Amino acid sequence: MRLTNVLRLFLFLPLLFVVSRTIAQELTNENSDSLIGPHVQLRSTWKGNIKASKTLxxxxxxxxxxxxxxxxxxxxGEAVGLLGAEPMDPLITDELYWNLKVCKEVARLGKINGLNITFYDPGVRKIIDEKDPKTNWTNGxxxxxxxxxxxxxxxxxxxxxxxxxxLIPALTLNLNTIDESLARNFGRYPILFRGGLGSPRRQIRILEIGKLEGKLEQKLRDKRTSDSTINLISLRIVNSILEGVGSETISN
Ligand SMILES: [Zn+2]
Incomplete structure (x- = not known):
């Protein structure tokens, strides 16, 4: 190989890397766009303006x-609720089954990409007293x-x-750039959705990933696509948070 060709290759390779990375990112977004379905269509005017720190x-x-x-x-979910399928786990709803999987993957991806993120699981699946120190509400x-x-x-x-x-934001005036980024990537619920739900009243944000039905649910339930679907959804969440704290997004 002539020296000029070697030189060209060296100049070209980083460019190829950048282009392929950008394409991978776009494909990831495109795939998860069609998976999660149309964003919530309720009138909402809030904005998350407070800058969230990378170490939050x-x-x-x-x-x-x-x-x-x-x-x-x-x-x-539609499969169990409407179509007569067996639940993924007879002891819990399918929603919780998938919520747990997504939380674990978001925490894993978030941690290796520099976010200060942890997943809390109460472990006990039925707690009557909402003020119990183990509940989501108390900890959140x-x-x-x-x-x-x-x-x-x-x-x-x-x-x-x-x-x-x-995103259903918390009932506060202090909404930040992570709220804003999640709302841009998933959709924006009004701040007083259903008059203010239990979690937002306790300053806990609720992220609705999508309706548990159709293509999204089929891809989650199909053993061949289940893990990659969890990964794709989690990537969208992690990238929204990274964007929200001003860090570079990732492609896998
Ligand atoms: Zn729910």
């Missing part, structure tokens, strides 16, 4: 992790009161009961 302590919670077998246990509330960011992961109800992907 983020606590992830799996929606309904402590309320199985009582009201507020989460959606059964105290984490937020101590200056942290509490984010609860959910899938929305199927059919006419769900609204679609989006």
């Amino acid at each position: 302590s983020i606590l992830l919670l799996a929606g309904h992790a402590d309320s199985q077998g009582i009201s507020g246990s989460g959606t059964a 509330f105290y984490h937020a009161m101590n200056g942290g960011y509490s984010l609860e992961i959910h899938f929305d109800a199927y059919g006419e009961y769900g609204y679609g992907p989006g």
